[in-house]
Amino acid sequence: MKQEGNIPYKIYLEEQEMPVSWYNMRADMKVKPAPLLNPGTHKPMTFEELQGVFCDELIRQELDDTTAYIEIPQEIRSFYRMYRPSPLVRAYCLEEKLRTPAKIYYKFEGNNTSGSHKLNSAIAQAYYAKKQGLKGVTTETGAGQWGTALSMACAYLELDCKVYMVKVSYEQKPFRREVMRTYGASVTPSPSDTTEVGRRILAAHPGTTGSLGCAISEAVEAAAVNEGYRYVLGSVLNQVLLHQSVIGLESKAAMDKYGIVPDIIIGCAGGGSNLGGLIAPFMGEKLRGERDYRIIAVEPASCPSLTRGKFAYDFCDTGMICPLAKMYTLGSGFIPSPNHAGGLRFHGMSSTLSQLYHDGLMEARSVEQTAVFEAAEMFARVEGILPAPESAHAIRAAVDEAVKCRETGEEKTILFGLTGTGYFDMVAYEKFHNGEMSDHIPTDAELQAGFDGIPKFPGNEF
């Protein structure tokens, strides 16, 4: 294996080089992301209105679009040190395999037992809930990475954790469920009869296998009706992107240490938690006019919110009990085809990322599932990490860019986010090995049906 100059295979920061503050991209955005709206009044949600759902400090972070750096509390930094810094890996073997002059780096967030980057925000949200003296938190999980991470964080802080897990995942991913139970969480298949909204959905759609939007509704209701509980969410929200900025800050510190400057930064995008975190400090430089980067969001062709969605106010949940968020959306009623394996199945996208994309500060592309698994398998064989299907979307785009470099001879430096491992996704890999993998790219008519469900009101034209 070749090795370039002084650049090791894995760059680990020293503990004293780790970030002490999160970075809030919104502070440097000229056009701020639109505020959450009250679905009844269509007026911006106030701190007080949000208090029934979120804990106080997280609301402050959610609403703060002017403070650039927010200190990471000592307790969270202690927890981070259990599994951070995560390695920034130079993909020497992948480069060799692709015979590309490109220099490829990836930030690997799967080296903690929760298996993904989700833990970065889970511990922060659990910490603020604990600090407020709450008994516990509620949440939903689809692919299970968020639920696993949150369970782990809650176990550490001895906080109760109620997870609503999309029923089809609960049944088809029993191992994920058992990981959460190992960490002491209670896991309920959604829709369930434990909530009003769950009973309503069950009555309307008996036999439904659930959806993420529906599980969100149940978790939000459970937080509202249970004394001492608040709701937490693993993506989409501004606060989540803030916490995840630790990914990008570490990446940038590691690159700066070795004088590396990426030309292209690539991340997979479901709700935007990983992408928003990875790009944060780079986007900051771009927003401040200090340096330019190409930034690429990669989403599945089966759930193409950025590339084919509308930029409008929409619900984050199927039950339509959450605030409205301005974002690229396929409509809260849009359900991606169930044959899609990854966790990138959310109909919307972070408001912050949506605004940046709308303003031309980043690109987006969609990729098809079989091509994603081809990249995943190649990557596993040469780099020795079996990636989560979500992460493999970024791998696909990085490989495509590196192949372009082979053709043009350009020595571009590519950074991508490897969000996690695919241990719990072997059913999808099995389908791929057996040639049984399929994909469904929504037709225009299917998309239109989703768009029809987006609420219409003055100021929400699309």
Place this chain on the structure above:
Amino acid sequence: MKQEGNIPYKIYLEEQEMPVSWYNMRADMKVKPAPLLNPGTHKPMTFEELQGVFCDELIRQELDDTTAYIEIPQEIRSFYRMYRPSPLVRAYCLEEKLRTPAKIYYKFEGNNTSGSHKLNSAIAQAYYAKKQGLKGVTTETGAGQWGTALSMACAYLELDCKVYMVKVSYEQKPFRREVMRTYGASVTPSPSDTTEVGRRILAAHPGTTGSLGCAISEAVEAAAVNEGYRYVLGSVLNQVLLHQSVIGLESKAAMDKYGIVPDIIIGCAGGGSNLGGLIAPFMGEKLRGERDYRIIAVEPASCPSLTRGKFAYDFCDTGMICPLAKMYTLGSGFIPSPNHAGGLRFHGMSSTLSQLYHDGLMEARSVEQTAVFEAAEMFARVEGILPAPESAHAIRAAVDEAVKCRETGEEKTILFGLTGTGYFDMVAYEKFHNGEMSDHIPTDAELQAGFDGIPKFPGNEF
């Protein structure tokens, strides 16, 4: 979380501090482990006799009991750098949870995609096979960690890999199977009709779900009859302990760097690969009279080869086609109860470790399965790593020792080996959560039946 002086949560060596040679404990043993015997003649196996099964360089390593340090080839060191050094973790959270004055450290070998320490020897064995110009290697796998690691190593070196997987695991652990297929290995459920010995076993025991001993027989036969193939094994052998010494060498280097001296060193023991590797340099000091350490092997009560076995020459495989090894054994016909979840189900034990134990240089204890999972779950909750059931045997013993320190007030320093993660063992965790976990401690009569199968010949009295 408390943090002591200058000792970080995780100690990572710098690349230039990583070992450049493996350490061969046998060189410092006054009583050498007994040689492998030809099962027909009962004479020591010669280099030439072993050539049909193993590749040349590995035979040299297997037979060499005088060279203390054997250089790690540059190519293997390059591969190691992809996932090594592995972290030496100070278990601050566990100490706090146990309210113990003991200082607990663990060497975590699960931070590579194969999920365990097995990769350390897999890459070495695959490398020497490749260097000899072979087409591929054959092996067996039970719990699947070894097969996964070998598949990954072979993918990296573009070597063919045929894995015989115990049929019950093949069926009950389809995800493990798919990981191996992702790395390009062919996986055959054992016993199979692809080998003579497989057909013989199937004829004698129709409907059998297989055993590790039977899969070894098939893999050895497949290596012997396929041109350009050799057999490789993930434990028991001297060469495997040699490669795994990288675990102990890194641990010792990291401890020396911070002036830490362990009082007690604990490892789980199935065939002995992890334990033998972890203790190597410490045992070296002990053998040379430089320093004393308490060393504890932990095995399952359901498969107690050290604590209840006989020290005798025995077959390593059920088909009785392998050489005889002098070791603590329960008899090659002993089958531990199938309700045991872990991978520590081998009837024998490394000859080197057996000799050290026989000579009073290390201790052994057995632990029961429910107690093991209790320790595993507590560990997961406080340390954030969900351990493999095998590794949890060592956790159990480390916790027990730390609790003793709480009672006596002694500030002992404990080092244990955390061999891997339990992602593929969630069925066992599920049983534990549901209170359905059971264990079977073999009766004296059951053990006697196993002992009756140990070959009797002059010089093999027990």
